[in-house]
Amino acid sequence: MSCVVPFYGEARNGENYLIFGYGSRGTLREAAENHLDVETCRKITIELAFGLAYLHMTGSKPCSVSPDHVSICWDYHIHLTDFDEQEKVINCTPEQIDATNLGIVLHTLTTGESISASSLNSKEIPSSYGPVSNVFELCKKPDMTICDIVSEILNDKGFNQESDLIY
Numbered sequence: 061m062s063c064v065v066p067f068y069g070e071a072r073n074g075e076n077y078l079i080f081g082y083g084s085r086g087t088l089r090e091a092a093e094n095h096l097d098v099e100t101c102r103k104i105t106i107e108l109a110f111g112l113a114y115l116h117m118t119g120s121k122p123c124s125v126s127p128d129h130v131s132i133c134w135d136y137h138i139h140l141t142d143f144d145e146q147e148k149v150i151n152c153t154p155e156q157i158d159a160t161n162l163g164i165v166l167h168t169l170t171t172g173e174s175i176s177a178s179s180l181n182s183k184e185i186p187s188s189y190g191p192v193s194n195v196f197e198l199c200k201k202p203d204m205t206i207c208d209i210v211s212e213i214l215n216d217k218g219f220n221q222e223s224d225l226i227y
Contacts, residue, residue, distance in 0.1 A: 083131030083139060088165060091132040092172045098189055100136050101169055105192045106213065107138045108165060112158050113210040115140070121154035125161040127168040155205035162206065163199025166192060191218030 085091045131139040170185040185196050
């Protein structure tokens, strides 16, 4: 599983071009418009959370995860595509910012509706999404970090299938 959009090289034909992997299903926002099933949402949630935690552990601070910055491949694996660091939020770490952003992305993933960070706490996603709903509720907690969320996923019975964590 690779969470960062693959870079394949560059081409020069009078101009410089960077060659990246292609998400044939578009952005997460576009894929969510097609009302993804619960199982697909669950797998995307795992990849997003683990990918963000991995990036933080390796020193990257994405802080700009949004439904438009997640590319969906033909097999519904995801790639994060934008790494602009946002302005620091007073009393928040980058890990807390990405936990909040994960909540925003999960809301869009499950409902198709865009929301802002300021409205996150007043929103819900359908309980039929099971463990994805649990992760969404964790994202609302002000002191929750992305690594805390991964720890909760590893302990959640709804996510503990080996195939979920390996696929």
